[in-house]
Amino acid sequence: MALYGVLGDCHxxxxxxxxxxxALDARGVRELLCVGDVVxxxxxxxxxxxxxxxxxARVILGNHxxxxxxxxxxxxxxxxxxxxxxxxxxxxxxxTAQWLATLPERLLVDDAIALVHGGVRDVQLYMKTLPIxxxxxxLLRADFPTARICFFGHSHFQKLYEVAEPGGARELPLxxxxxxxxxxxxxxxxxxxxxxSAYKLAECALFDSDAWRLEFLSVPYDARATEAKAAARxxxxxxxxxxxxxxxxxxxxx
Ligand SMILES: [Fe+2]
Ligand SMILES: [Fe+2]
Numbered sequence: 001m002a003l004y005g006v007l008g009d010c011h012x013x014x015x016x017x018x019x020x021x022x023a024l025d026a027r028g029v030r031e032l033l034c035v036g037d038v039v040x041x042x043x044x045x046x047x048x049x050x051x052x053x054x055x056x057a058r059v060i061l062g063n064h065x066x067x068x069x070x071x072x073x074x075x076x077x078x079x080x081x082x083x084x085x086x087x088x089x090x091x092x093x094x095x096t097a098q099w100l101a102t103l104p105e106r107l108l109v110d111d112a113i114a115l116v117h118g119g120v121r122d123v124q125l126y127m128k129t130l131p132i133x134x135x136x137x138x139l140l141r142a143d144f145p146t147a148r149i150c151f152f153g154h155s156h157f158q159k160l161y162e163v164a165e166p167g168g169a170r171e172l173p174l175x176x177x178x179x180x181x182x183x184x185x186x187x188x189x190x191x192x193x194x195x196x197s198a199y200k201l202a203e204c205a206l207f208d209s210d211a212w213r214l215e216f217l218s219v220p221y222d223a224r225a226t227e228a229k230a231a232a233r234x235x236x237x238x239x240x241x242x243x244x245x246x247x248x249x250x251x252x253x254x
Contacts, residue, residue: 003028004113007204008035008153009190010052011064012042012088012235016191016202017051019221027206033109035153036062036117038100039092041084041192043229049096061103062117062153063124068092069100076124079245080195083237084230091233106143110209114140114147118154126155133161133169133185140183149184149207149214156196158189158203158216174216186214194226 005024010017024032034057039045045068052059064081066072068088077085105123107115119125119132120139127133140150160172163183178184189203200223206215230236237245 002031002110002209004109004207004209005029005032005204006035006151006186006188006207007032007191008117008151008188009037009062009156009192010034010048011037011040011190011192011194012045012048012230013192013194013202013221013226014042014044014047014051015221015223015226016193016219017048019219020191020202020204020217021051021055023217023219024204024206029206032057033113033115033151034059035115035151035188036060036123037064037153037190038062039068039096040064040081040088041230041235042194042226043233043235045088045091046093046096049093049099053099058107058109058115059103060107060115060117061100061105061123064088065100065103066123069097072123079242080237082245083241084235087233087235108144108147111146112148113207113209114144114150116150116152118152120150124154127152127185127187128155130161130169130171134163137163137169137183137185147183148180149178149186151186151188151205151207153187153190155187156190156192157187158205158218159185159187160214160216161185178212178214180212184214189216189218192226194223194230
């Protein structure tokens with residue numbers, strides 16, 4: 001049991017990752033848990049992977065990590081993700097690819113903390129509604145019977161769900177206290193905020209597994225620097241290519 005820093009969806013945003021780690025360091029965190037999508041969208045996938053390795057973070061795979069290393073196709077990707085991932089595939093360092101090949105898709109930590117990226121059994125599922133969280137709670141009980149809290153990512157927004165037996169899931173305010181006997185699903189938010197229009201903050205969470213206490217953090221970072229690098233290095237889809245992808249999609253569906 002320990003004080004954990006929980007993060008995910010870095011997406012090659014090294015400015016966001018450094019800012020979040022500095023905030024977690026200042027709070028005395030030594031153990032890092034990452035729910036995947038280390039790479040994609042931005043220009044510094046290798047740097048993010050190297051920093052997480054250096055910090056000995058426990059990391060699982062996200063769909064972008066699987067797509068960037070050729071283990072998953074582009075079928076469920078939006079145009080901007082597909083374009084950036086094609087660029088990521090061409091530029092990803094060998095060391096990063098080798099490291100990603102060693103990572104699990106799910107992880108149980110200290111018998112109580114489960115890490116998944118999307119859904120419990122589907123890396124590309126968005127856990128965004130109460131029925132979906134309830135269904136995934138049943139899958140979690142089947143696959144990880146000792147888990148009491150499940151951290152997930154992929155949907156990129158900070159969320160706290162409590163699951164009662166029976167009754168299903170309900171969403172709680174982010175500052176709510178946790179009860180040891182209950183089951184929780186938590187999205188710590190996304191390190192990368194480049195696709196968010198409302199704010200540019202690197203999000204993560206602190207979880208004290210002794211006190212069973214959870215805290216969400218949102219940290220400013222140099223989003224302009226991230227965007228300038230991503231644009232300069234070819235990670236942003238040009239308008240014509242976006243139009244072309246849409247046209248091909250319509251043609252394929254006809
Ligand atoms: Fe993501
Ligand atoms: Fe994802």
